[in-house]
Amino acid sequence: MALKELLLEHTGRDLTKLAEYEKVGGYKALRKALGMTREKVIEEALASGLRGRGGAGFPAGRKASFLPKPEQRTKPVYLTVNADESEPGTFKDREIMQRIPHAVIEGTLIASYAIDAQAAFIYLRGEYLTEFEIMRDALEEAQARGLVGANILGAGFNCSIVIHRGAGAYICGEETGLLESLEGKRGQPRPKPPFPALSGLYASPTLINNVETLAAYPSIIRMGGKKYAEIGVENSAGTRVFSLSGNVVRGGNYELELGTSLRELIYDIGGGIAGGRSLKAVIPGGSSVPVLTAAEIDAPLDFDGMAKAGSMLGSGAVIVIDDRCCMVQLGLRVAQFYMHESCGKCTPCREGTRWMVSLLEKIEEGRADHRELGLLLDVCDRILGNCLCPLGDAAAMPVASYVAKFRDEYRRHVDEGRCPFGGESSLEGILAPVDQHHAHVRAEIEVPA
Amino acid sequence: MSDAASLFEEIQEIAVRYPVRRSAIMPALHLAQEKYGWLPPEALREVAEALDLTPAYCQAVASFYDMYHLKPVGKHLIEVCTNVSCALVGAQGVLEAFEAELGIHAGETTVDGEITLRTVECAGGCGWGTVVSVDHRYREPVKPQDVPAIVEELRGA
Numbered sequence: 001m002a003l004k005e006l007l008l009e010h011t012g013r014d015l016t017k018l019a020e021y022e023k024v025g026g027y028k029a030l031r032k033a034l035g036m037t038r039e040k041v042i043e044e045a046l047a048s049g050l051r052g053r054g055g056a057g058f059p060a061g062r063k064a065s066f067l068p069k070p071e072q073r074t075k076p077v078y079l080t081v082n083a084d085e086s087e088p089g090t091f092k093d094r095e096i097m098q099r100i101p102h103a104v105i106e107g108t109l110i111a112s113y114a115i116d117a118q119a120a121f122i123y124l125r126g127e128y129l130t131e132f133e134i135m136r137d138a139l140e141e142a143q144a145r146g147l148v149g150a151n152i153l154g155a156g157f158n159c160s161i162v163i164h165r166g167a168g169a170y171i172c173g174e175e176t177g178l179l180e181s182l183e184g185k186r187g188q189p190r191p192k193p194p195f196p197a198l199s200g201l202y203a204s205p206t207l208i209n210n211v212e213t214l215a216a217y218p219s220i221i222r223m224g225g226k227k228y229a230e231i232g233v234e235n236s237a238g239t240r241v242f243s244l245s246g247n248v249v250r251g252g253n254y255e256l257e258l259g260t261s262l263r264e265l266i267y268d269i270g271g272g273i274a275g276g277r278s279l280k281a282v283i284p285g286g287s288s289v290p291v292l293t294a295a296e297i298d299a300p301l302d303f304d305g306m307a308k309a310g311s312m313l314g315s316g317a318v319i320v321i322d323d324r325c326c327m328v329q330l331g332l333r334v335a336q337f338y339m340h341e342s343c344g345k346c347t348p349c350r351e352g353t354r355w356m357v358s359l360l361e362k363i364e365e366g367r368a369d370h371r372e373l374g375l376l377l378d379v380c381d382r383i384l385g386n387c388l389c390p391l392g393d394a395a396a397m398p399v400a401s402y403v404a405k406f407r408d409e410y411r412r413h414v415d416e417g418r419c420p421f422g423g424e425s426s427l428e429g430i431l432a433p434v435d436q437h438h439a440h441v442r443a444e445i446e447v448p449a
Numbered sequence: 450m451s452d453a454a455s456l457f458e459e460i461q462e463i464a465v466r467y468p469v470r471r472s473a474i475m476p477a478l479h480l481a482q483e484k485y486g487w488l489p490p491e492a493l494r495e496v497a498e499a500l501d502l503t504p505a506y507c508q509a510v511a512s513f514y515d516m517y518h519l520k521p522v523g524k525h526l527i528e529v530c531t532n533v534s535c536a537l538v539g540a541q542g543v544l545e546a547f548e549a550e551l552g553i554h555a556g557e558t559t560v561d562g563e564i565t566l567r568t569v570e571c572a573g574g575c576g577w578g579t580v581v582s583v584d585h586r587y588r589e590p591v592k593p594q595d596v597p598a599i600v601e602e603l604r605g606a
Contacts, residue, residue, distance in 0.1 A: 076468070088532045088571040119468070126479075126516045127572060129585040162466050167475055168515030170570065184471035184500075186513040202468055244576055245534035251576030274538075287533055287571075317575065319534050333533055337570055343513075430536040431544060433568050436556040 002264055004231065004257040006219045006239050007096060007103065007212070016134055018141045021102040027147060029218035033110045034155035038070075041114040045217070047225030049237030054082055054173070054210030055286065055315045057303050061225075066197035067115045067205045075204040079112045079120040080182065083135075083211045084166050084173040086125060087286035088337060089317030092241040093211040095253045097124075097131040100215065101138035105161065107214030109152065110221060112159045115207050119160050123178050126166040135163055170341035174389045175208045177343065188343045189389035212241060232258035236302030236313075244270050246320035247277060247426070259305065262297040266320055277322035281405075285314020287334050288394030290401035310401075326425035327406040328413055331399045332360040336432040338395030349392030352383040356399060357434070363410065366418040373410055377403060456484055460499035470500055478511050487518035515569070523558040523565035525603045527551075528582040529591075531568045534575035539592070543579045544568060546593035550600045564603055 005011075015021045033041050046061030067077060081104070085093040097104060104122075112120050124132050139161055142148045150158045164182055171177040172187040179201050181187035200206025216238060220228045229237045236258040242265060245251045249271030256265065262282060266272065273279050279294040284301065289312040292299065299309035306313045321330070339353035359376045362368040380396035387393070403410050412420045419425065459480055464473040477500060481492040493507040511517040527547060531540045544555060547566050551559055558565040574580035577589035583599060591599070 085573055086571060089534050089575050090571075091573040091575050094573050125573065126514070127569075127582065127585065130587070164472075165476065165479060166514070167479065167517055168569075169513060181475070182472060183469065184474040184510065186510055245578065246537045246575075251534075251578070253576065283533075319537070319575070321537060325537065330533065333536060337532060340570060427533075427536050428541070430531050430541045431555055431568050432531060433570055436568050 002256060002260055003254060003269065004239050005255045006231075007215055007241060008099060008253070008255045015100050015102065016098075016138055018102060018138070018145060021100070025222065026102050026218075027106055029221035030106050030109050030113075030147070031153055033113055033221050034153055034157055038114050038116060041110065041221070044220055044225035045114065048216075048220040048228040049225075049232075049235070050213065050216055050220060050228070051236065051303065052210055053212035053216070053240060053316070055087060055288075057313060060209065060213050060216075063197070063209070064111065064114055064207055066195070067207055068198070070116050073205070076119065077115055077117045078201045078204055078206045079108060079115065079117040080175075080178065080201060080206055080208045081108055081120065081122040081211060081214060082173060082175065082178060082208055083122050083124040083128075084178060085128075085211070085315075086170045086173050087288060087315040087317060088334075089243060089245055089283065089286050089319045090315040091243045091245075092253050092316060094125075094128055094131055096211055096215050096241065097128070097135055101135045102142065103215045103218055104135070104211055105138060105142050105148065107217035108161060109148065109159055110217045111207065111209060111214055113157055115205075117207070118158050119162070121182055121201070122161065122163045123172065123182055124163055124165055126168050132163065132165055139163060169343075170337075171343045171389070171391060174391065177389065178208065179206065186343070188345045189391075191388050233300070233302050233305075235304050240301075240313075240316050242301065243315075243317045244320070245317070247274050247322035247324075248272070248320040249274050256301065258302040259300045261300050262292070262318065265301065265318060266297065270320070273320065273322050275322075277324065279320065280323045280325060281321040281327070283317070283319040283321070283398070284309075285312045286317040287319070287337065288390075288398060289314045290397055291405060293405055322426070324421075324424065324426040326364075326419055326421045326427060327402045327409050328360060328364045328419065329421075329425050329427040329430070331402045332357065332364055333427055333430055333432060334398055335360055335395055336434050338391060340432070340434045342391060346387035346389075346392065348383045348386040349395075352379050352392055353395050355379050356395060360399070363413050364419055366413055366416065368414055370411075370414055373403070373414060456480060456495055457499045460496065464500060471502065473500060474502065474507065474510055475514075478507070478517055482517060486524070487521050489521075521558075521562075523563050525564045525584055526582075527564060527566045527599070527603075528569040528572070529555070529566070530570070530572040530574070530578065530580040530582075532571035532575075534571070535578035535580055538578045538590075540579040542593045543581065543591050543596065546596035547600070550596050564600070 050060040176190040177187040196206040335356040380400040383392040383396040464470040581591040
């Protein structure tokens with residue numbers, strides 16, 4: 001098992017142009033889907049075993065099947081595309097939108113048809129300006145060709161697509177935060193239930209899918225769900241685009257058959273550890289998942305394989321960490337991110353992430369005692385599962401795993417009263433945006449008017 | 450047509466794309482910020498008026514998102530990602546090179562009002578770190594030695 005390109009094949013062709021996309025079979029799957037019943041399209045998605053590519057891994061066909069059937073509806077139904085990619089380490093949706101914007105549009109139309117949504121919204125991360133322009137141009141071209149809008153391909157199906165730019169908030173990648181934001185509010189998550197399938201955008205039934213999930217629909221319809229399910233391993237069908245980064249020779253996005261081992265990705269495909277260093281740890285699914293040690297990288301990159309190894313496949317972002325990294329500094333930097341991005345709605349997350357940061361700063365600076373190391377784990381434990389959305393968990397889970405797997409390193413900070421890396425850690429002195437805001441305020445006070 | 454009138458019209462055009470007009474607040478704030486360079490009180494008032502909202506509501510929404518500037522920023526914006534993947538491959542060195550070249554700290558603007566420097570959370574280019582966004586266009590990877598040329602380019606622009 002290794003590289004297998006379903007999505008990112010046809011390298012060298014400019015598939016952002018509709019004509020080129022059509023030359024490689026583009027929009028044929030849409031045509032085929034429109035000739036099928038809606039139920040049949042959902043059946044194919046179910047048969048494919050496709051699981052969400054955003055992070056949670058929920059079966060895509062089942063999610064679509066939760067929406068009320070057309071005869072039970074009193075309100076319009078919406079499809080929302082989650083293109084707000086911002087889990088640290090993840091940059092796959094960006095490349096998918098850059099290279100195959102029409103596959104995203106085609107998948108959006110197929111899924112919209114399956115749930116009978118006449119309007120779809122693509123919530124696109126604000127910082128991705130170039131990708132927004134590519135998606136916008138592709139959408140305009142598709143609209144001009146009658147592939148989007150009224151009576152698509154003469155099949156009597158109407159569906160409009162609006163691209164909505166975000167403005168810099170990690171929490172809007174959480175589905176209900178996204179919906180709030182799209183409704184023109186602060187992007188603070190909602191309590192669930194009700195789930196978006198019943199009451200989502202504008203309190204209407206809404207299906208929310210990640211970019212990569214939708215981009216897989218054309219392949220599934222083209223080859224048939226059963227055939228697609230033959231790729232990958234049990235419970236993890238198909239391919240995924242893995243984002244490889246950190247201390248590795250060839251970082252980048254690689255589309256692999258699910259079930260490929262972390263070792264293959266890091267060493268055979270990524271060229272191994274950069275600068276002749278040795279591997280210390282790997283974050284296998286974006287910064288919110290538990291860490292794996294160098295001894296655990298034979299685990300396969302699939303949902304069950306990662307769960308068995310004690311971590312998660314998450315967003316498919318593999319961050320490689322070499323032996324120069326202080327794991328307390330890593331914990332601090334990760335906690336700082338989640339503190340910065342906490343929306344402030346739930347107390348355990350809002351206060352807990354701040355508390356984690358202050359404890360980790362103390363440990364790193366050698367000012368903590370052993371009780372405070374225990375307190376850090378207590379704080380993590382009291383965030384877990386106690387909030388409306390998983391953002392707090394996303395801070396608590398990885399940090400607790402760093403302490404569990406690198407406990408000696410944490411203890412040494414306490415025992416020696418200083419960072420054992422003596423200023424030589426690869427993360428030494430890294431300035432996080434949460435600290436920068438403080439610096440800004442200080443500068444304002446100190447400079448005389 | 451005055452600038453204010455044209456912003457009002459542009460927002461109306463966007464608002465009709467949504468089932469509920471309030472959804473147009475984010476694109477409207479992006480447009481207003483393009484016009485003013487940041488979001489001064491009058492920009493928030495214009496957005497509010499165009500969408501039948503209050504300025505306070507618009508400020509509440511704008512303050513939630515990092516890309517909206519509620520304080521003036523430089524004509525150019527340099528954003529250095531210092532999240533984990535970039536940090537592991539030397540983002541701090543890149544940031545410090547910008548600080549030295551510009552003579553300011555992260556979070557500050559040069560005295561001539563030309564360039565603002567700030568760190569940002571994961572920009573989404575992790576495999577090609579360090580990622581630097583210059584006026585919302587990504588440069589990747591950026592090494593400390595690339596910094597003088599980037600600043601010179603902005604100064605000349």
